[in-house]
Amino acid sequence: MANEQMLKFVTVERDMPEKRDAEVRREDFGEIYAEYADEKAKEQSARCSQCGVPYCQNHCPLHNNIPDWLRLTAEGRLQEAYDISQATNTFPEICGRICPQDRLCEGNCVIEQSGHGTVTIGAVEKYITDTAWEEGWVQPIAPQVERTESVGIIGAGPGGLAAADVLRQAGLQATVYDRYDRAGGLLTYGIPGFKLEKDVVMRRIDQLEQGGVAFEMNCDVGQDVSFADIQARHNAVLIATGVYKSRELPGPGAGASGIVRAIDYLTASNRKSFGDDVPEFDSGELNAEGKRVIVIGGGDTAMDCVRTAVRQGATSVKCLYRRDRANMPGSQREVANAEEEGVEFVWLSAPKAFHGNPVSTVKVQQMRLGPPDATGRQSPEEIDGADFDEPAELVIKALGFEAEDLPALWNQSGLEVTRWGTVRAEYGTGRTSLQGVYAIGDIVRGASLVVWAIRDGRDAAQTILDDLQGAQAVAAE
Known part of the structure; x- marks a missing residue:
């Protein structure tokens, strides 16, 4: 039965959900892809070749x-498909929307290698879980036994929330502390609605809260509560803060007004989508409307910025990146979406200086790719005498993020960090140099993918469960 319904990649072509026309989607922050209809989801799922060695699974951080x-989707067994999907992934509806499938599961699909076009794994994953929500299959956590041990989780991003889910499933008490007024971290305030509509995040947080996860919002550890206090309240502490310190721009004039950080720009835009009062947006400081915008950087954050600027009504939007398209770290799918929406990419270019205060012009240095560096990537080099001026009223720095100095901020000199400032934690367990303290996600890895944070959170939660169980056994002897 299953075999008859699968392996249809030879006769059925790859077909993504319909994408809204670029001219239409430029006007709002709604998601750009439509939902699959039931028959289309079955048809596209049936293209899977059911390989003996599933490279898609191997290249998924969550496996x-x-x-x-x-196969279950192709057979119309959607509730079973959802059960299997959520067994390994705390937030499949989020990963289905924002994972760079072109670099992970879909990019390693066997039928893609044979020229038939990859299975649309992300779109089917999104469809399965959205259906699960509509049908009421997603229920609040209901542990079989409540336990007295508690875990304090610092950071309400995907890693911290994934850990809270696993801990509550096992009956532990989990309290999440976060400096913002809403949980979700970058899912809420960093990623724009056209990639991840905010009600998708809020309903998941509500589900966790209904399942007994406690949230202490507007709580900045080190200011509103000390790290030592959190340690005293809980049997274990999990650090899941992410990395929020923006890398700075070099060059004369880089401190001028009109040059802003990507995280501030995106947060302001997302707050407006919630209906919040955002003075920095209303004043025009963090609003691209009517401005010539230049975004500097080549990662997914830069793509979020350029596409947000288009929707805010920028006069023009240009993205400067010091390497070429092939060496860009961001998703190629996102680059294509941005180009469709009118963004111009200026490859092999970097800012050299900024004129005016507020900024009015960026001096752009043309680059070429030289010999590979230690990582194997070709290093960008300046081309002597090749520069030009580019007018701009808003410049957005999207150069990536670095770790804050947590040992100093939290008065924890015993918390070991790496030379990059990230917390030193044992791979696979998250154990740090402090007894009973664990760390996961970007604060350990450096800026990375949401799916890796989820993986880390689930792994560390399991380690915490094992360690607390072990401590109980020792105490009982």
């Missing part, structure tokens, strides 16, 4: 059981 839930 999601993709072939099985594709």
Whole structure:
């Protein structure tokens, strides 16, 4: 039965959900892809070749059981497909929307290698979980036994929330502390609505809260509460703060007004989508409307900025990146979406200086790719005498993020960090140099993907459960 319904990649072509026309989607922050209809989801799932060695699963950080839930979807067994999908992934509806599938599961699909076009794994994953929400299959956590041990989680981003989910499933008490007024971290305030509509995040946080996860919002550890206090309240502490310190721009004039950080710009835009009062947006400081905008950087944050600026009504939007398209770290799918929406990419270019205060012009240095560096990537080099002026009223720095100095901020000199300032933690467990303290996600890895934070959170939660169980056994002897 299953075999008859699968392996249809030879006769059925790859077909993504319909994408809204660029001219239409430029006008709002709604998601750009439509939802699959039931028959289309079955048809596309049936293209899976059910390989003996599923490279899609191997290249997923969560090792999601993709072939099985594709087969169940093709057979119309959606609730079973959802059960298998969420067994390894705390937030499949979020990963289905924002994971760079072109670099992970879909990019390693066997039928893609044979020229038939990858299975649309992300779109099916999104469809399965959205259906689960509509049908009421997603229920609040209901532990079989409540336990007295508690874990304090610092950071309400995807890693911290994934850990809270696993801990509550096991009956532990979990309290999440976060400096913002809403949980979700970058899912809420960093990623624009056209990639991840905010009600998708809010309903998941509500589900966790209904399941007994406690949230202490507007709580900046080191200011509103000390790290030592959190340690005293809980049997274990998990650090899941992410990395929020923006890398700075070099060059004369880089401190001028009109040059802003990507995180501030995106947060302001997302707050407006919630209906919040955002004075920095209303004043024009963090609003691209009517301005010539230049975004500096080549990662997914830069793509979020350029596409947000288009929707805010910028006069023009240009992205400067010091390497070429092939060496860009961001998703190629996102680059294509941005180009469709009118963004101009200026490859092999970097800012050299900034004129005016507020900024009015960026002096752009043309680059070429030289010999590979230690990582194997070709290093960008300046081309002597090749520069030009580019007018701009808003410049957005999207050069990536670095770790804050947590040992100093939290008065924890015993918390070991790496030379990059990230917390030193044991791979796979998250254990740090402090007894009973664990760390996960970007604060350990450096800026990385949401799916890796989820993986880390789930792994560390399991380690915490094992360690607390071990401590109980020792105490009982």
